[in-house]
Amino acid sequence: MIEGVSKDAVKLRTVLLESKHRLKSPFLHGFPNNCCKIVSYLFAELINDKYPESDIRIVEAWNHIKAECHFWVTVNGYVYDLTSDQFDSFNDPILGVPQNPLSEQFNLINSIAFQEAVNGLSMSCKADHFEVFHLLKTHLKD
DSSP states (O other): OHHHHHHHHHHHHHHHHHHTTTOSOTTSTTTTTTOHHHHHHHHHHHHHHHOTTSOEEEEEEEETTTTEEEEEEEETTEEEETTGGGSTTOSSOEEEESSOGGGTTSOEEEEEEHHHHHHTSOHHHHHHHHHHHHHHHHHSOO
16 A cells, blocks of 8 residues: 555646646645645545545644744655655655654654544635645546
């Protein structure tokens, strides 16, 4: 399953890179920069649809010294960070590894079950997410 989830991550990144200027979401225009939260939620929802039996978690991590936060997803304990290449020390996304190397930089970590995380989103964020999710889903059909 790790291989399938990693392939889905690569497909999502490809669609985002090719479509980022056409998407209405203001956060996706600079993909992979400054959009880790929405990309993590989109990826988690896509994986939840495809593998509903999986343990999918949204990870919110903080670096309080730099006042920065970063988001990624875990699926059955494996890390999928589709925007890690926004950081100088990474050229590629982090896919299917047991621990995110960025957890050293962002060391205050909160891992939230996917459905609980979605329930905590604001209505405007949910609307933006819903629109982009359905657009991406049509592009990602196998």
